[in-house]
Each structure stands twice: as C-alpha cells, then as structure tokens.
Amino acid sequence: NAGVTQTPKFQVLKTGQSMTLQCAQDMNHNSMYWYRQDPGMGLRLIYYSASEGTTDKGEVPNGYNVSRLNKREFSLRLESAAPSQTSVYFCASRTVRILTQETQYFGPGTRLLVL
Amino acid sequence: LAKTTQPISMDSYEGQEVNITCSHNNIATNDYITWYQQFPSQGPRFIIQGYKTKVTNEVASLFIPADRKSSTLSLPRVSLSDTAVYYCLVGDMFEFSGGYNKLIFGAGTRLAVHP
Numbered sequence: 001n002a003g004v005t006q007t008p009k010f011q012v013l014k015t016g017q018s019m020t021l022q023c024a025q026d027m028n029h030n031s032m033y034w035y036r037q038d039p040g041m042g043l044r045l046i047y048y049s050a051s052e053g054t055t056d057k058g059e060v061p062n063g064y065n066v067s068r069l070n071k072r073e074f075s076l077r078l079e080s081a082a083p084s085q086t087s088v089y090f091c092a093s094r095t096v097r098i099l100t101q102e103t104q105y106f107g108p109g110t111r112l113l114v115l
Numbered sequence: 116l117a118k119t120t121q122p123i124s125m126d127s128y129e130g131q132e133v134n135i136t137c138s139h140n141n142i143a144t145n146d147y148i149t150w151y152q153q154f155p156s157q158g159p160r161f162i163i164q165g166y167k168t169k170v171t172n173e174v175a176s177l178f179i180p181a182d183r184k185s186s187t188l189s190l191p192r193v194s195l196s197d198t199a200v201y202y203c204l205v206g207d208m209f210e211f212s213g214g215y216n217k218l219i220f221g222a223g224t225r226l227a228v229h230p
Contacts, residue, residue: 004158035220042202043159043220059219090158106158 004107013081021076023091032074036087124225137203
C-alpha cells in the first residue's frame with residue numbers, strides 16, 4: 001500500500017514548455033485533488049475530482065488542465081509553463097464515511113521550477 | 116464554504132501545552148472541523164476531526180463550543196518535533212452535498228517550539 005504517489009519529484013522547465021504531473025493512489029478513494037504551495041504560503045486548490053470522470057475548478061485553475069484517467073490516477077498538465085507557476089504541487093486523495101473519521105492523504109509533492 | 120481564521124504564528128517551549136484557536140463564524144450545519152499538520156517539504160497530515168464538544172486521540176484534542184463558531188486544537192506537552200504549520204479546515208460531511216469535495220486550506224498557523 002503505497003498511499004499517494006507523485007512523479008516527478010522535481011522538474012525544471014523553461015517558460016513556454018509543457019509538462020504533466022502524475023498522481024496515483026491505491027486506497028480506492030473517490031475524491032482526488034491538486035494543490036499548489038508557494039514558499040511560506042498555505043495550500044491553494046487548483047482542481048479537484050469528486051469521482052472518476054468528473055473534474056472541477058478550485059481556487060486557482062488558470063494555466064492548468066487535469067484529467068481523471070481512472071479511479072486511481074489524476075494528472076495535472078501545464079500547457080505553457082510560466083515563472084508564476086514555480087511552486088510545490090501536492091496531490092491528495094480522500095474518502096469520507098458519514099459520521100466517521102475522515103481519511104485524507106497527501107503525496108510527497110513535486111517541486112517545479114520554471115525559468 | 117465557511118472561511119477560517121487562525122493566528123499566523125505561535126511560539127512555545129518544550130513540555131508546554133499549546134492551544135491554537137480557529138474561528139469559523141459561518142460554519143454550516145453539515146460542516147465538520149478538521150486539523151492538519153505540515154512539516155517542511157512534506158504534504159499535510161491529518162491530525163484530528165470533530166463536529167461538536169470534545170474529541171481526543173493519541174496526538175491532540177479538539178474542543179468545539181456549542182455554537183461551533185470556533186474550535187481549539189490542543190497539543191499536550193509539545194516537543195521540538197511538533198514545530199510545523201497547522202491548518203484548520205471546515206467542510207461538509209455529506210458526500211453528495213455541493214461543498215463536500217472542496218477542501219480549502221487557509222494560511223495556517225506556524226508553530227515554533229523552542230528548547
């Protein structure tokens with residue numbers, strides 16, 4: 001049981017390049033999330049997916065696209081990277097059973113530097 | 116979604132009890148309160164969750180007054196390893212409600228524990 005895994009761990013891009021951040025979870029969770037965290041700041045929600053086949057915008061979706069490939073995988077794509085997208089990106093998955101303890105897990109993060 | 120307000124930072128010393136208060140004046144009936152902990156270079160980790168009154172686990176206690184407009188995370192006898200950022204989140208507990216799948220993190224409270 002690996003939990004939430006993210007690839008790559010670190011990436012350097014030039015302005016205008018594209019890339020896809022991969023996320024996978026093996027806990028059979030329905031909901032998955034992408035956040036970004038800038039230095040010294042809290043996490044900001046980019047996109048989320050309530051279930052396989054659905055995605056919705058979060059607080060800061062501009063410049064990003066997502067794909068919920070299947071229940072396990074949720075990818076984040078930067079079509080044309082900008083220096084303002086330099087950040088640490090966290091993927092998370094979550095399930096909640098009504099009236100019981102929530103379980104949400106975060107991946108280790110992807111550090112992205114856009115030059 | 117209910118907005119949360121926390122102190123930006125707190126300082127404490129080893130062995131002391133630390134109480135971090137979160138205000139959520141617009142909390143809704145279906146909302147529950149969850150706290151996360153984040154160490155540098157890691158994703159947030161779930162600490163505790165509650166709906167009303169008091170919840171205790173092996174890590175912390177969560178106190179929620181009757182009006183539920185605030186909550187207090189209590190960390191007993193902190194150590195240096197409790198130095199982290201603590202986030203308070205308020206979210207819907209019913210999976211098919213509109214607000215359920217959004218998890219919005221605020222800036223959090225930076226706790227520094229000193230020797």
